[in-house]
Amino acid sequence: MRCRSTLLCAVLGALALAHAPAHADRRHGDHRRGGDPWRFDPRYSHNHYYPSVGYVAYGLPGGSLSIAFGTGHLFFNSGVWFRPYADRYVVIAPPVGVLVPVLPPDCVTVWVGNTMYYYLNGAYYLPAPGRGFAVVAPPPSVETAQANVPAPIKPPPTPVIYPRNGQSPAQTEGDRQECNRWAATQQAALLDADVFQRAVAACMDGRGYTVR
Structure with missing residues (x-):
């Protein structure tokens, strides 16, 4: 079962966390880097590339989503923390214990018992009703777990944001991230990707943007 269930997981199309179909050559977090930090994750036929732990960007x-944790913040993007x-x-x-409001569509569901x-990307999550998904310790007997691996599905198109008031690219990106964070606080948006996208679009409209 693909991690797109209306009741359990929302697609992060509005966050632009999935710009292309999931496949073995997919590389998440395409930010500036030195050398080649990529690590291939074949577990449960997930077959994705991720930047290695310890890589400095x-x-x-x-x-990227800003996630409050402890006395500071972490950041989440396409399975990379x-x-x-x-x-x-x-x-x-x-x-x-860290919580993320939504998971990208290319996560894999794994049954243990x-x-x-x-x-x-090496991490296991369980639903946290009303709050999203929580990172948990790897379950016992995980080596014998049964994975339900999805077939590649083209994600929804990334919304086009037009600055009606001549906002700069930097301001547009800042406003978009603020609207992403605000949308993630809406409980209904955690349960339905369409609601999440509409919340982001409404927020951006209020800041002087047209979202298509």
Whole structure:
């Protein structure tokens, strides 16, 4: 079962976290980098590339979500977690307990006993009703878990944002991220991707943008 269930997981089309169909050559978090930090994740036939833990990025990919955790913030984008590192960002393994409002559509559902987990880039998630999804410790007997691997599906198109008031690209990106964060606070948006996208569009419209 693809991680697109209306009741369990919302597609992050409005966040531009999935710009192309999921396939073995997909590389998440295409930010500036030195050398080749990519790691291939074949587990459960997930077959995606991700930047390795410890890689330091000069900036965050567009559409990254700011996630409050402890006394600070982490950042999430397409299954990749970052924490601030001086004036840069380092890729980390997500801490157990951190919450993310929505998961991208290319996560894999994994059954361990009678419990269905969501797997993405080495991390396991369980639904946290009303709050999104929580990172949990790898379940016991995970080596014998049964994965339900989706066939590639073309994600919804990335919305086009037009600045009606001549806003600069930097301001547009800042406003978009603010609207993403606001939309993620709406409970209905956590359960339905269409609601999430409409919330972002309404927020951007109020800031002087047309979203198509």
